[in-house]
Amino acid sequence: MIIDFIIFLLVLFAIYGIAGLALNLTLGWGGLINLGFMGFLSIGAYTSAILTTEYHLPVFVGIIAGMILAALISGFVGILIRTIRGDALAIILLGFNFTVYAIGLNWNSVTRGALGIPGIPRPEFFYDDRRFLFLVTILLLLTTLFLYRLTHSSFGRVLGAIRDEELHARVLGKRMFRVKMIVHIVSGALAGLAGALLAHFIRFIDPASFFIHQLVFVLSMIFVGGLASVPGTIIGAFILTLLPEMIRVFVNLPSDILGAIRGIIFSLLLLLVVMFRPKGILGTVELPSAYADRE
Amino acid sequence: MKNNAIWWIIGIVIVVGLGYLIFNQPNKTNDKKSESVATAPVAPKVVESSEVTIGWIGPLTGDAAAYGIPLQKATMLAAEEINAAGGVGGKKLVVAYEDGNCDGKGGAAAAQKLISINKVQIIIGGTCSGETLGFTPIANENKVVVFSPSASSPDLTTKGGDYAFRFYPSDALAGKVAASYAMDTFKAKKAAVITANTDYAQGLHRVFVESFKNAGGEVTVDESYNSGTTDFRTQALKIKNAKVDVVYIVVQLPTEGIALVKALKDQKIVAPLLTAEILIGREIAKNNKDVLEGVIGFEAFFDEKAEGAAKFTAAFKAKYNEDLAFPFMQTIAYSEGYLFKEMIEKYGNDGVKIQAALAKLTDWSGGGLKNMTLDENGDVVWKSFSIKKITNGDVPSIGVFDMK
Amino acid sequence: MDLILQLISNVLIPGLLFALIAAGFSLTYSVTRVLHLANGGVVIVAGYGFYTGYSLWHWPIWSASLLAIAIAILTGLFINAQIHERMREHGIVSAAGMLVATISVLLIIQNILLAIFGSAPKSFADLQGTVHEFGPVIFTDHEIRILVLIPILLIIFILLLKKTKTGKALRAVADHEQVAEVVGIASRKMRMLAFGISSFLAGIAGILFAIEYNLDPSMGIMITVRMIFRAILGGVGSIGGAILGSLSTETIVALTGYYWNVSWVDFSSFLLTFVVLLIRPNGILGKKKRIV
Numbered sequence: 001m002i003i004d005f006i007i008f009l010l011v012l013f014a015i016y017g018i019a020g021l022a023l024n025l026t027l028g029w030g031g032l033i034n035l036g037f038m039g040f041l042s043i044g045a046y047t048s049a050i051l052t053t054e055y056h057l058p059v060f061v062g063i064i065a066g067m068i069l070a071a072l073i074s075g076f077v078g079i080l081i082r083t084i085r086g087d088a089l090a091i092i093l094l095g096f097n098f099t100v101y102a103i104g105l106n107w108n109s110v111t112r113g114a115l116g117i118p119g120i121p122r123p124e125f126f127y128d129d130r131r132f133l134f135l136v137t138i139l140l141l142l143t144t145l146f147l148y149r150l151t152h153s154s155f156g157r158v159l160g161a162i163r164d165e166e167l168h169a170r171v172l173g174k175r176m177f178r179v180k181m182i183v184h185i186v187s188g189a190l191a192g193l194a195g196a197l198l199a200h201f202i203r204f205i206d207p208a209s210f211f212i213h214q215l216v217f218v219l220s221m222i223f224v225g226g227l228a229s230v231p232g233t234i235i236g237a238f239i240l241t242l243l244p245e246m247i248r249v250f251v252n253l254p255s256d257i258l259g260a261i262r263g264i265i266f267s268l269l270l271l272l273v274v275m276f277r278p279k280g281i282l283g284t285v286e287l288p289s290a291y292a293d294r295e
Numbered sequence: 296m297k298n299n300a301i302w303w304i305i306g307i308v309i310v311v312g313l314g315y316l317i318f319n320q321p322n323k324t325n326d327k328k329s330e331s332v333a334t335a336p337v338a339p340k341v342v343e344s345s346e347v348t349i350g351w352i353g354p355l356t357g358d359a360a361a362y363g364i365p366l367q368k369a370t371m372l373a374a375e376e377i378n379a380a381g382g383v384g385g386k387k388l389v390v391a392y393e394d395g396n397c398d399g400k401g402g403a404a405a406a407q408k409l410i411s412i413n414k415v416q417i418i419i420g421g422t423c424s425g426e427t428l429g430f431t432p433i434a435n436e437n438k439v440v441v442f443s444p445s446a447s448s449p450d451l452t453t454k455g456g457d458y459a460f461r462f463y464p465s466d467a468l469a470g471k472v473a474a475s476y477a478m479d480t481f482k483a484k485k486a487a488v489i490t491a492n493t494d495y496a497q498g499l500h501r502v503f504v505e506s507f508k509n510a511g512g513e514v515t516v517d518e519s520y521n522s523g524t525t526d527f528r529t530q531a532l533k534i535k536n537a538k539v540d541v542v543y544i545v546v547q548l549p550t551e552g553i554a555l556v557k558a559l560k561d562q563k564i565v566a567p568l569l570t571a572e573i574l575i576g577r578e579i580a581k582n583n584k585d586v587l588e589g590v591i592g593f594e595a596f597f598d599e600k601a602e603g604a605a606k607f608t609a610a611f612k613a614k615y616n617e618d619l620a621f622p623f624m625q626t627i628a629y630s631e632g633y634l635f636k637e638m639i640e641k642y643g644n645d646g647v648k649i650q651a652a653l654a655k656l657t658d659w660s661g662g663g664l665k666n667m668t669l670d671e672n673g674d675v676v677w678k679s680f681s682i683k684k685i686t687n688g689d690v691p692s693i694g695v696f697d698m699k
Numbered sequence: 700m701d702l703i704l705q706l707i708s709n710v711l712i713p714g715l716l717f718a719l720i721a722a723g724f725s726l727t728y729s730v731t732r733v734l735h736l737a738n739g740g741v742v743i744v745a746g747y748g749f750y751t752g753y754s755l756w757h758w759p760i761w762s763a764s765l766l767a768i769a770i771a772i773l774t775g776l777f778i779n780a781q782i783h784e785r786m787r788e789h790g791i792v793s794a795a796g797m798l799v800a801t802i803s804v805l806l807i808i809q810n811i812l813l814a815i816f817g818s819a820p821k822s823f824a825d826l827q828g829t830v831h832e833f834g835p836v837i838f839t840d841h842e843i844r845i846l847v848l849i850p851i852l853l854i855i856f857i858l859l860l861k862k863t864k865t866g867k868a869l870r871a872v873a874d875h876e877q878v879a880e881v882v883g884i885a886s887r888k889m890r891m892l893a894f895g896i897s898s899f900l901a902g903i904a905g906i907l908f909a910i911e912y913n914l915d916p917s918m919g920i921m922i923t924v925r926m927i928f929r930a931i932l933g934g935v936g937s938i939g940g941a942i943l944g945s946l947s948t949e950t951i952v953a954l955t956g957y958y959w960n961v962s963w964v965d966f967s968s969f970l971l972t973f974v975v976l977l978i979r980p981n982g983i984l985g986k987k988k989r990i991v
Contacts (some may be wrong), residue, residue, distance in 0.1 A: 005411030008404070025796060083977070091931045092976055095969035102966040105492050105521065113519075114497045116399070118428040118454040128436075134313050141306045175931055204399040204428040206494065212920060213357075213396075216806075220799050248393065248408055256364050256371070259355020259394040260814035271803040274796050277787055324713060356810060358917035360818035469853055492962060519962040523921035525912040528709040529956040536702075550820040550913045561830050561837050 007129050009245055014136035015197045016221060017237040018143050019208060022190035024222045024233045025147060026183055035215065036077070036093030037191050039100035040070040042210035044192025045199035046104060049117045052200075059123040059200055067189045074188020078181050097215065104207035116206030120199050136197055136238035140234075148230050150186070159183065224273050243269065314484055346387045347644050349635055350409035350439075352395040352402060352420030352430070358522065358548055359397035362621060363422045366444055367392055369625040370419055372607075372614055373632025375660065380422045388632070392622045399429030406430030410437050416646035417442070417638075419631045424434060424448030424494045431459045438646045440653065442634075444627040448498050452672045458650050460673040462627045462664065464595050466495065470502025472593050472680045472696050473543055473569050480511045481567055483540035487516035489555065491547035499545045499571055523550060531558035544570045544590075549579045557586045567591060575683050575690050578620045584688030596679035596695055597623040603630075604663035630662025637661060701835035706953050708836045712911070714851040714949035719904040720922065721930040721941035722853065723897030729873035729936035730893035733783050736801040739923030740808035741778075741898050744770035745905025747812055748912045750821050759936060760826070768902035775898025778804055779891060805919055813916040820915040827910060845907050852903065856896070857938055873936065932972045934985020943983050947971065 017043060026034040047069050048062035057065075081092060104111050111117070122128070126135040150156060158179050199205045217240065225236020247262050255261075306612070351370055354363035369593045374390045384389055391413045393405035402421050409415045410433065417440045421427040424446040434441045435456035443461040452465055477483040486507055489498040497519070504514050516537045534542060542559065546552035552574045559568065573579075575592035598604060599622050607629050608619055614680055619625050635649075642648035656669045668676040682694040720742055722817035727735040748770035752763030782800060828840020838846070871879040872889040880886050908922075925948075933944025948968045955967040975983060 001411050003411075005407050008407040008411070012400075083980075091927065092973055095928070095973055098965055098969050102521075102963065102969075106519065106960075106962045108497075110586065114492050114494045115448060115450065116425050116428070116494060118450045134310075137309060138312055141309065147304070171501060194870040198400070202399050202403050202429055203432045204425065206399065206425050208425075209399055216799070216802050219795060220803075223795050223799050236946070245404060245408065248405075249412060252391070252616070256355075256368055256817075257390055257814040259360060259363075260810040263356045263810040264814075267803040267806040267810070271782070271800055271807070274803070275782065303882070341872075356813060358818075358915065360813060360917075361820065361915065364818050489961075518956075518960055521962060521965060523918070524961070524964075525908075525918075525921075526709070526713045526952075527705070528712065529953045530961050532702075532709065533957050548820070550822075550915050550918075553820070553822060554912055557827070561839060563837075578819060583822055585824055684725050 004129065005245075007133050009241060011133050011136055011201055013238050013241040014090040014133070014140045014195050015201065016218060016241055017140050017234050018136075018190055018197070019194035019218055020221045020225070020233040021143055021147055021230065022187045022194065022219055024230070025151075025190070027222065033165045034093050034187070035090055035219075036100075037187065038210045038215045038218070039097045040074055040188045040216075041195030041198070042100050042104060043073060044070045044195030045205050045210065046111055046117070046195075047192070048196035049120045049199045049205055050110065053117055053125060059121060063123075063193065063196040063200070070192025070195070071185045071189035074191070075181060075185045078184030082177060082180070090264045096248035097211070098170035101207050101211050104210075114206060114208075116204060117199075117230070118204045118208075120203045120205065122200055122203070131199060136201075138248055139193065140222070143193075144230055144234065151230070155179065155182070174265070212277065220270055224270070298514060302537065344386070346389050347639055348389045348391055348413050348415055349384045349394045349644075350406070350418040350420070351390050352405045352409070352413035352418055352426065353392075353422035353572075354397040354426065355392070355394040357396055359423055361548060362445065362624070363395075363397070365620045365625055366422055366628040369607075369611065369614055369619075369628040372505075372611055372644065373629045375614075376610070377557075377632060377636050380470060383636045389414065390419075390632075393420075395423070395426040395429075397421075397423035397426050399425050402426035402429035403433060406433050410434070410439055415439065416644050417635050417649065419444065419628065419635070421446060424451060424498075427451060427459070428454060431455045434458050438650070440646050440649050442631055442653075444631060444692030445621075445624040448494050449502075452674050455673060457654070457673070458646070460653050460669055462631070462667055462675045463602075463624065465674055467502050468677060468698065469571055469593055469595070469680065470499045471506045472698070473499075473571070474503050474506035474510065474512075476591075476593070476682065477507065477541045477543065477567075477569060478512060481541050483507075483512060485513050485515045485537070485539045487518075487534045487537055487539040487542045487566075488514055488545070489516070489518045489520065489534070489542070490545040491551065492519045492521050493547040496547050496571075499597040503543055503545075511512070512643055520551070522551075523549065525554060526556045527551075527558035530555070531562040534559065535562040535564050539566055542566050542568050544568060544574070546570070546573050546601040549573055549576065553579070553583050553586055556590060560586065569593070572621070572623070575685060576620045577618050577622060577690060580685045580690050581618070581688045584685070587685045588687070590685045591693070592683050592685070592690075593680050595623055595677055595684065596681045597626065598665070601661070601663070601665060603665070607663040626663040630664045633662040634659065704834070704836050706957065709836065709953045710946060710949040712842055712845055714946040716904055716908055716911070717925060717929050717949070718853065718942040718945040719758055719849055719900050720926050721933070721945050722856065723900040723904075724926055724930050725936050725938055725941045726869075727893050727897045728930075730869055731779075731783065731890045733779075734797060734801060734927075735778075735897065736798070736923050736927065737778055737804040737808065737892070738775075738897065738901055739908070739919040739921075739926060740805040741771050741775050741901040742814065742905040742908060742922050743914065743916070743919045744774050744808060745900045745902035746820075746909030747816055748902075749906045749909055750816070750823075750914060753823070753826075754821065764903075764906055767906050768899060771902030771905060772895055772898045774808075775894045775901070776891060779894040784887070785889075792812075800892075805923060809916045809919045816916065818915065820913050821909070823910045823911040840908075841910050845911065848907070852900065853938075853942060856900070860938065865892070900969070924931055928968065928972055932975055934979075934982025936985045937982070940982050940984035 023037050024256055044066035047066040051057045051062040051065055052059055080088060086124040105113055126132045221240040222233050226232030244266050247265050251262055307605045324607055353366055354360050370390060372571055375390050377388050389408055391585050393409055395402040395405045421443060422445050427443050427446045431441055441459045446461055447461050447463055447466045449465050449467045490496045507514060516534050570590055570592045572592055572594040574590055604626055607626055611619055638649045642652060659667045670676050680696040681692045682696055683690045684693045724735055724738050727733055745849040745911040748767035749763050752758045830837055830839050868884045869889055871884055872886045876886050929944040929948045930941050932948060933940030951968050951971045952964045955964045
């Protein structure tokens with residue numbers, strides 16, 4: 001029976017792995033601090049949830065629709081922000097997160113607001129946990145493969161150039177914009193996929209499921225694993241998904257401060273990783289130090 | 296090129312392994328197909344042990360911990376008392392507490408852990424509706440009973456499944472009561488409604504607005520504020536300028552409620568302030584008596600002075616040196632301990648048997664509760680609501696409202 | 700006219716509180732380059748410090764306030780010394796890493812406060828005082844305290860930065876750390892000072908905030924989020940920007956709340972920030988590295 005819990009966690013790990021890869025694409029390779037990507041997970045999740053519960057469309061249609069919508073909106077956001085740099089960019093993207101949250105919370109007629117969407121169905125063939133795990137593992141592998149190819153191609157080299165030496169890359173002019181747009185769209189699609197999968201797995205979503213706590217969670221994931229490293233993200237997803245659950249299993253006190261203590265342990269561990277392995281476990285990229293004079 | 300090949304090999308191995316793992320197992324029931332499947336392996340019962348374990352899920356961190364932890368304490372007290380009196384059929388009662396984070400995914404992870412690792416057949420929880428809806432599918436699949444002390448979303452009635460029950464009335468009722476009262480007692484024609492943007496509050500909001508409008512009233516100000524809002528001066532100003540006959544306040548967190556009422560009072564609004572049950576929580580009324588004076592709230596009718604309830608209140612105070620913040624919900628969380636003691640002693644720690652028994656539960660009394668009956672959806676049958684008015688830090692009842 | 704005055708009064712209370720918090724945040728950012736997101740945590744730590752002194756130990760207001768401020772400063776300095784200075788020494792920590800670190804600190808603070816004080820909200824009703832009417836506008840005693848104290852503090856703070864030698868040293872480090880060192884300014888000390896001052900401001904803000912809006916452990920995150928948005932709008936690294944950013948955001952919040960619906964206030968304040976950043980990517984008063 002323990003296997004059931006493990007399977008559950010593995011599914012979460014795979015889904016977050018896909019989300020992490022999406023984020024890593026923009027951050028680790030694109031050098032873009034995309035704090036708004038939870039918004040795309042939310043878009044993917046809600047699209048699929050609404051299409052499958054309200055309109056009774058098959059789950060696969062819902063998931064693909066979610067991916068497409070998320071990709072389109074991500075592309076659109078990419079166009080909007082093309083002139084903004086640095087901290088302003090990070091904040092704007094964070095703001096996008098808030099926007100999606102606000103819309104989800106207030107557009108009651110479509111999203112049911114704070115009540116959320118219960119009763120989201122599982123996919124037709126992959127209905128139980130084990131089959132779902134099979135599905136998400138395949139998707140994770142495909143995503144990994146795809147990104148690996150993408151970033152080790154000439155496209156990837158251009159990305160690396162943009163990240164590391166934006167000044168030089170600007171010489172490439174229009175091509176840079178096109179490259180960035182591809183990054184946005186692909187990342188958006190993957191985030192939408194992860195969001196939709198999450199919706200169909202947990203079978204309940206509400207706007208708060210894709211808000212600040214989740215953002216911190218996924219950000220930590222790719223950071224711990226190592227930026228710009230595909231295996232690193234996978235490892236980061238693995239560790240971060242499992243860690244709170246292991247703490248849950250091994251830290252047990254019949255006490256009213258149990259929750260707080262587990263929370264402290266988790267945050268402390270995370271903090272220690274940041275402090276003592278700042279590149280992450282398999283990180284190879286040195287993003288500019290946060291503490292140096294920044295341009 | 297070599298790297299690539301390794302990835303491919305790893306990938307194929309994983310896929311094949313998983314495929315084997317999956318397709319060689321007996322099928323679990325698909326939640327879309329009907330329930331009559333022969334081979335659904337259910338969590339194996341713990342055979343012989345000197346302990347009986349049940350699960351508990353609720354928010355132990357985050358802002359919802361303001362309710363989660365008091366409920367946890369209530370259950371902890373029940374477990375302590377039960378064990379001191381000999382346990383459940385002679386065995387020690389162990390409650391495994393898990394943090395659901397008031398969130399679907401948190402609830403799901405908590406429940407999965409409790410079912411897979413602690414092998415529970417019963418889960419007391421969740422506290423929040425979203426949390427509960429996150430794990431009712433898992434519970435239903437594993438034939439584990441879920442009994443919430445406080446989830447009030449109408450969705451739980453329809454989407455909770457056969458294994459979900461609650462002693463706490465659905466929002467669908469309380470909202471109607473408030474609207475009727477506003478109409479009957481205050482002859483209100485125009486109302487202002489200000490609601491927190493959470494599932495619990497929005498459920499009440501929806502029902503109130505519908506009922507009020509159906510009775511011919513007009514909701515001239517309808518605002519929903521997001522959690523974490525601290526400043527309500529503007530909203531109070533808006534409400535004052537709208538000159539309404541009654542204001543219905545539905546808050547999720549006490550902190551916001553207190554700030555909101557204060558802002559309304561600062562604006563010298565004289566219209567009666569109606570609320571649901573959070574703001575009339577005893578501790579809150581006591582600690583904020585000046586601000587909350589005169590606020591009228593509606594809670595499911597619950598006799599705190601009745602013997603069992605009074606005993607619980609006293610025991611809680613003795614153990615934790617605090618009063619009950621949410622008497623009704625905490626009494627439910629406490630009483631569920633006794634409910635399951637009874638159930639387990641009668642039917643064993645068996646989710647299937649207990650579910651069957653609960654589906655027919657009529658007039659049950661135990662812990663601090665009396666005469667509880669469950670309907671065919673697992674909801675509690677509830678007819679009466681108390682009307683309470685905060686007076687000088689106390690919350691006396693000024694009437695009882697019976698639903699037809 | 701009445702309405703305008705009322706709306707202005709609504710803007711001032713949270714506007715000034717957040718101006719104070721954001722100003723401290725901007726200071727630390729410009730001097731140390733650290734996005735001190737845990738500042739929200741420092742604010743509520745001060746609130747709980749005040750609670751301990753005033754409500755638990757029944758000290759008079761002044762002593763409880765001193766206690767609260769002291770705890771805030773200690774917390775801020777601790778965070779700086781133990782976390783940021785270490786990370787600086789240890790090597791390259793990227794922005795993502797720093798974010799994760801400060802957020803973790805914030806969460807740890809919240810959970811510790813939750814464990815110690817419990818989840819029930821704490822209030823200070825007796826300190827709010829009575830309501831006074833000034834024509835169409837309404838203020839409680841406590842709100843008057845806010846209206847008077849905070850501008851004074853901000854003015855003193857700005858003068859400190861502009862006129863004193865220490866202030867100049869801080870600004871020197873903010874402008875260009877390496878050059879400042881060459882001239883003999885101990886940048887490490889300046890960083891500590893920046894954290895100290897910002898925590899002092901956060902401490903006062905925390906006390907005022909707690910009395911006005913009550914206190915519970917999970918408020919830290921919301922305060923932090925609001926703080927960064929206001930600081931960035933005004934221009935991170937600029938004190939005047941922090942003030943302007945806070946006031947403008949609160950204005951939009953008040954207008955949206957009154958004329959539209961309170962559920963959209965976060966959205967419209969974001970929209971404002973977005974539009975401003977499109978025109979002035981460094982915020983209203985932001986210049987790359989200046990403080991004032």
